Amino acid sequence: MMVSTKGRYALTVMVDIAKNSNGEYVPLADIARRENLSNKYLESIIAILIKGEMLISLRGKNGGYKLSREPKDYNISKILKLTEGTLAPVNCIIQDGVTCDKAATCSTLPLWTGLDRVIENYLGGITLEDIVIGNRKKMLGDYCDKCSAL
Amino acid sequence: MMVSTKGRYALTVMVDIAKNSNGEYVPLADIARRENLSNKYLESIIAILIKGEMLISLRGKNGGYKLSREPKDYNISKILKLTEGTLAPVNCIIQDGVTCDKAATCSTLPLWTGLDRVIENYLGGITLEDIVIGNRKKMLGDYCDKCSAL
């Protein structure tokens, strides 16, 4: 049930650029240094974000990467799905519509479907801006009181 | 973000026994045949469920496995945690209390914490009985209308 480092770093990159860009292109090396990640690994992750149109790149001197839109217009679910492929907890609900041949009689499918909806609903409702400004109420919701240590 | 086959099969086993026991011990081979799983792999998964006190076993003739309590007294989160180790989406919140050294300044931690709570809240609220009787309202909740195909 773990989100891979790829997904976590992808989100970290998006947040880093949102915080450090000011409309300028942010070079990879700067992000890697700030976030303490290797240039090379980061490169491969950023490539995915560009292909998914989350970032815009510029080659050459003064080049780098910047967001393709406003932080509030990114939802976290879509960012993570790019690198993770899917966020569905089981294979049978990866392809929407196409299910396994035992779906009609499968007792556990409703559980996995429900779990998928809950995850999608949560991550789809959080924006990059929420993370950047630290909107704890939205991220932690009703649980905010219980986690005063955070 | 996938639940492994171990976790899925563990839940499948619990449901199978709940449905086919009637207080008797259910032999492994019967479960394997019904669920179309290999005896040997199932064996290793059931061993985990026994160690976690989810099942009671009896050796010898007429032996097998049965539930250690009523279906309504199992919550799905605990069953899955046994085989999955944790359901937390990132390492930094695996050990409750102990977090990574950058926790205080980590922008994304509240997101991962929130996601963890949402998952735990959902799976912790569903019981084995809900799955056995097919309580779609509880499992699919507000989304139940939208998934008439299921």
Add this chain to the structure above:
DNA sequence: CAAAATCCTACCATTATAGCAGGATTTTGT
């Protein structure tokens, strides 16, 4: 005492994760 059944220890193949290396290409500033 044999058959039925779980229990235990160890092994193995495949895939996914996490990351590295090297060089090609593009763009800017001087």
Add this chain to the structure above:
DNA sequence: ACAAAATCCTGCTATAATGGTAGGATTTTG
């Protein structure tokens, strides 16, 4: 023009996790 700065592209590799298999020991019942 051209060097420096930067992304882009192709391919590789080590480690760990997943998903499973094998063989036999032990226990219990009829």
